[in-house]
Amino acid sequence: MTLAKGEYRVSHTSHTVPKKAKLWRYLWFHRYLYLMLAPAILYYLVFHYVPMYGAVVAFKDFSITKGILGSDWAGLKHFNYLFSQDKFWQVIENTIIISLYRLTFGFPAPILVALLLNEVRIKLFKQTVQTVIYLPHFISWVILGGLMINLLSTDNGVINNIIKALGGTALGFMSEESYFRSTLVFSMIWKEFGWNTIIYMAALAGINPQLYEAAVIDGANRWQRLLHLTLPLIRGTIILLLILRLGGIMEAGFEQIYVLYHPGVYNVADIIDTYVYRIGLTEGRFSLAAAVGLFKSLINFVLLVMANKLARMMGEQGVY
Incomplete structure (x- = not known):
């Protein structure tokens, strides 16, 4: 029974390792394409995804001197005010x-x-x-x-x-x-x-x-x-x-x-x-x-x- 389990583990490992190796070989083979893609990915990360953190400002009474983390929490106050304005x-x-x-x-x-x-x-x-x-x-x-x-x-x-x-x-x-x-x-x-x-x-x-x-x-x-x-x-x-x-x-x-x-x-x-x-x-x-x-x-x-x-x-x- 133990031998059977051991055999199962060897078989399982033999299936996972080649998949990882195949992925790395694929990435290395196309490394120049991914290298050209890197500036675009970096652009979207820096200018589109990182600034999403600033969305929390909508739920705070933001103050430049206190910063985003130090500003007081306001909840839905600003949304309620907006929806009440013609x-x-x-x-x-x-x-x-x-x-x-x-x-x-x-x-x-x-x-x-x-x-x-x-x-x-x-x-x-x-x-x-x-x-x-x-x-x-x-x-x-x-x-x-x-x-x-x-x-x-x-x-x-x-x-x-x-x-x-x-x-x-x-x-x-x-x-x-x-x-x-x-x-x-x-x-x-x-x-x-x-x-x-x-x-x-x-x-x-x-x-x-x-x-x-x-x-x-x-x-x-x-x-x-x-x-x-x-x-x-x-x-x-x-x-x-x-x-x-x-x-x-x-x-x-x-x-x-x-x-x-x-x-x-x-x-x-x-x-x-x-x-x-x-x-x-x-x-x-x-x-x-x-x-x-x-x-x-x-x-x-x-x-x-x-x-x-x-x-x-x-x-x-x-x-x-």
Whole structure:
């Protein structure tokens, strides 16, 4: 009986040791790939995971002199205060509305452009268009903000000068609440749709050309090839990016809005991020700002999980 147990132990050890050795051999064989991955891992650890400790500030009456550990515990005091403020719900509403506008009009734009460019057969024209639409992505919102003021200003803006020359009345694209959200969405699409097109162009480039040749032989026209071949083959990419966009629905574009908005349009343009900036850095209410940020992150997490679950129900892989 003892011998049998001994034999079992030897057998068990012989199975575990090779697995560990195999893992180390695998890591050593791919050591250069992991070495290149190390800076990215370090970046996320330092700038995304370590700062999560600061979330405890939302549950304390934070004082710079006392520090995080020395500050008095406040519990849910700051959350109760936020939920009782009409201003807080207004910025939540503005954030959701602007994000939905950006999603509704901004998400399909790069897909449509990628599909159109995929049909272009003149290589020089195709490369020229790609370069032109990519360029705005590399320009900061500070520069684009000044450019938009020059274009849309009611006094000497180029667009309004054209409208007045045609006998119309100048429109307050950036000064009136009824136009400001549309201006935000349009400028966001203009800046980012070209860059997002790269992802879909890469997905389209991965489609086997023989599939199109077979479809042509079977008599499929261009529209039929688009509906029954191209779109189904890039469906996974579209759903994956849609999940990521839904997971960031509470991110309405801080930099863009901060550059373009002003007190006259706070009612329609003040979002969570600008609200946190004002009460946190400008007014020095750090605990309140941390509570808002934590609430926003929780909503984003729930939306991401729900979107991923929905994608899996549709038969797609999802993000995890």
